[in-house]
Amino acid sequence: MYFQKKSEFPEDFLWGAASAAYQVEGAYLEDGKGLSIWDEFVRIPGKTFKGTVGDKAVDFYHHYQEDIALMAECGLKTYRFSISWPRIFPNGHGEVNLKGIKFYDHVIDECLKYHIEPMVTIYHWDLPLALEKEYHGWESRQIIDDYVNYAKTLFQYFGHKVKYWITFNEQNVFARLGWTLGQHPPGKIDEQKLFYQVNHHVNLAHAKTVLAYREMNLRGKIGISFAYSPSYSLDCRPENGLAKADYDDLYLYWYFDIAGYGRYPQAAYQYLKEQGFAPEITDEDRELLRQAAPVDFMGINYYKTKVAQYNPIDGVTMTTVANNSGIKGSGQVVGVPGVYKNPANPFLQTTSWDWAIDPQGLRLGCRNITSRYNLPIVVSENGLGAIDHLEDHQIHDDYRIEYIQSHLLELRNAIQEGCHVIAYCVWSFTDLLSWLNGYQKRYGLVYIDRDEDENSGTLERIKKDSFYWYQKIISSHGKCLD
Numbered sequence: 001m002y003f004q005k006k007s008e009f010p011e012d013f014l015w016g017a018a019s020a021a022y023q024v025e026g027a028y029l030e031d032g033k034g035l036s037i038w039d040e041f042v043r044i045p046g047k048t049f050k051g052t053v054g055d056k057a058v059d060f061y062h063h064y065q066e067d068i069a070l071m072a073e074c075g076l077k078t079y080r081f082s083i084s085w086p087r088i089f090p091n092g093h094g095e096v097n098l099k100g101i102k103f104y105d106h107v108i109d110e111c112l113k114y115h116i117e118p119m120v121t122i123y124h125w126d127l128p129l130a131l132e133k134e135y136h137g138w139e140s141r142q143i144i145d146d147y148v149n150y151a152k153t154l155f156q157y158f159g160h161k162v163k164y165w166i167t168f169n170e171q172n173v174f175a176r177l178g179w180t181l182g183q184h185p186p187g188k189i190d191e192q193k194l195f196y197q198v199n200h201h202v203n204l205a206h207a208k209t210v211l212a213y214r215e216m217n218l219r220g221k222i223g224i225s226f227a228y229s230p231s232y233s234l235d236c237r238p239e240n241g242l243a244k245a246d247y248d249d250l251y252l253y254w255y256f257d258i259a260g261y262g263r264y265p266q267a268a269y270q271y272l273k274e275q276g277f278a279p280e281i282t283d284e285d286r287e288l289l290r291q292a293a294p295v296d297f298m299g300i301n302y303y304k305t306k307v308a309q310y311n312p313i314d315g316v317t318m319t320t321v322a323n324n325s326g327i328k329g330s331g332q333v334v335g336v337p338g339v340y341k342n343p344a345n346p347f348l349q350t351t352s353w354d355w356a357i358d359p360q361g362l363r364l365g366c367r368n369i370t371s372r373y374n375l376p377i378v379v380s381e382n383g384l385g386a387i388d389h390l391e392d393h394q395i396h397d398d399y400r401i402e403y404i405q406s407h408l409l410e411l412r413n414a415i416q417e418g419c420h421v422i423a424y425c426v427w428s429f430t431d432l433l434s435w436l437n438g439y440q441k442r443y444g445l446v447y448i449d450r451d452e453d454e455n456s457g458t459l460e461r462i463k464k465d466s467f468y469w470y471q472k473i474i475s476s477h478g479k480c481l482d
Contacts, residue, residue: 007416009478014117014422015470016078017071017429017445018381020124022054022168024432025084027061034090036126037137043184049438050452054446056434058448063106066461070446071429072114074467074473080380080425081107082124082169082290085150092128093146101157101370108161119164119378119423121225122209125174125184132186135457138175138198147205152212161218164423165213166205166299166380168256172255180318183436188443190279200279203258207292224259225299225380228252230365234309234343243340249366250336251306254373260373261380262286262293271339297422298369301381302407305348305361310343329354341431353385354440359406366414366421376420382407383427383442388464395447395464404466408473408481426470430461445470 022038029035042053062069071079085092089101113116131137131146151167166347177184179195182298188194188219206224213222229252240401249268263286272278316335329353335341348356366377384403388395404426438452445467450457472480 001417003416007412008080009415010286010414010422011258011356011477012422013477014078014119015474015478016076016080016117016119016423016425017074017427018080018119018425018430019082019428020121020126021061021084021427022057022081022124022126022433023435024058024060024081026054026056026059027088028055028089030061031089031103032077032085032087032097033100034086034092035129035134036086037185038085038126040129041187044187047187049440052433052438052452053454056269056432058450058455060430061103063459063461065110067430067446068114068116069105070461070463070467071111071116074429074445074471076116076429078119078164078423078425079111080121080164080166080423081117082121082126083122083154084126086126086128086130088153089128089150089261090130092131092134093149096153104158108158112161117164119160119166119380119425120154120158120160121166121380122154123167124169125148127185133321137186138178138201141201141204144201144205144208147180148208148212151209152216155213155216157216159213159216159218160221164378164388165220165222165295166378167209167222167224168202169380170301171199171202171224171369172251175202176318192275195281195397196272196277199255199280200285203289204285206259207262207288210292210295211288212347221296223295223297223299223378225301225378226252226255226259228300228302228365229304229306230361231306231308231342231370232293232345234307237310239310240308243310246336247306247308247340251340256298256369256373258293259290259295259298260293260375262290270465293371294375295370297376297378298373299378299380300365300369301427302365302379304355304363305345305358305364306342306356307345309335309338309343311335311337311339313338314342317456327352351385352387353437355385357403359403359410362407363410363414363417366411366419370414370419376422377426378422379411381425381427383438383443387440387445388431388442388447390447390449390462393462395462397464397466397467400445400464400466400467404470405473405481408478412478412481419450 182189249265430446430450434441447462449460
């Protein structure tokens with residue numbers, strides 16, 4: 001749409017950055033912390049780039065004051081971080097680890113000291129290993145009450161200080177990669193029925209937590225964040241238009257509709273029921289999901305768009321092979337036989353990890369969410385993973401600046417078109433452990449001196465060019481974007 005006058009970002013807009021506990025904290029056995037499923041999974045040969053583990057990560061546990069001071073220098077208005085469940089409950093339930101509580105209390109207070117709004121993600125993939133051993137974690141309904149107990153514990157200790165809560169980060173990623181592609185713990189492959197049941201258990205845990213938060217009369221907002229890859233039909237052929245609708249229902253709205261409406265999309269449910277993959281849902285489940293919807297805001301982690309094309313019944317499947325090397329072109333076309341596949345978009349450039357770079361896709365996604373749910377939006381992640389080169393103690397990452405700038409310009413356009421966007425969080429503030437990709441895939445505005453060798457580097461923090469650029473954007477409240 002064309003507007004004669006460009007709008008600006010809202011006065012109370014939260015300029016921020018994000019991270020996840022396992023990717024930054026380290027101190028994996030310190031001060032009473034229990035093991036997580038990732039502490040075990042990364043030790044399976046071949047699962048991560050060069051066998052990287054997160055025992056030390058970038059040592060935020062011991063550097064949090066330094067890092068938050070850098071956030072303040074940059075001008076951040078919010079910092080989105082996750083709390084490690086096994087640092088609070090080493091066994092997943094039972095006795096609270098007060099040293100874990102103390103650590104996060106200090107992190108929150110340090111943010112507030114600099115007028116940085118803490119935005120807490122309750123679960124960012126690091127399930128206590130004890131619960132996986134006890135009853136197979138998310139595969140059991142037993143986990144719902146354990147999760148809600150964990151979340152309520154956080155509300156009790158931090159609810160008076162934290163105004164923004166995110167129940168789950170990217171359940172559409174950790175469930176799919178954990179139970180269909182084997183790339184995340186528990187590393188199961190093609191367990192389609194189990195995958196959808198796991199996802200349903202996550203939805204129930206989310207819903208019970210939202211209701212518990214409201215019952216505690218806390219004065220904040222609670223939402224959820226999904227990985228969001230809006231789609232384009234390959235062309236105007238009707239079969240490809242339907243493939244796009246099928247992709248949207250199965251890959252996107254199967255998750256979003258629970259948060260927005262408290263129900264699953266009907267066409268997707270009928271397809272899964274016929275395939276024998278639909279989750280077991282009780283009338284009590286349906287009522288619980290309905291009561292918890294809608295959330296206070298919809299969180300989106302946006303990195304790329306997808307192309308949807310009809311996929312014949314003997315067509316491509318979801319491959320268990322991913323581009324974790326950073327060698328462009330090593331990714332593969334994936335899809336659901338008889339439904340859709342996702343070929344590359346010839347009109348877009350890609351990252352070294354074969355992710356399409358599409359700033360307008362962020363605008364498209366925000367408009368889709370606004371039209372479908374009419375909810376406030378938190379862009380809880382957006383950033384560029386790249387191989388940075390340290391030269392003369394500097395990182396000249398113009399490519400990252402260009403990426404973030406182009407996305408912020410489109411986000412501003414989305415706001416002008418009526419989207420209520422309340423926050424934008426760069427992924428990430430410092431470099432961090434990129435799950436399966438080690439430390440070569442760097443996202444940060446701040447460089448961390450270390451590599452895949454657990455004993456490497458000084459952990460020195462070095463501000464990149466993008467740090468100083470983002471500092472100017474925030475100080476001008478986005479007015480110097482153009």
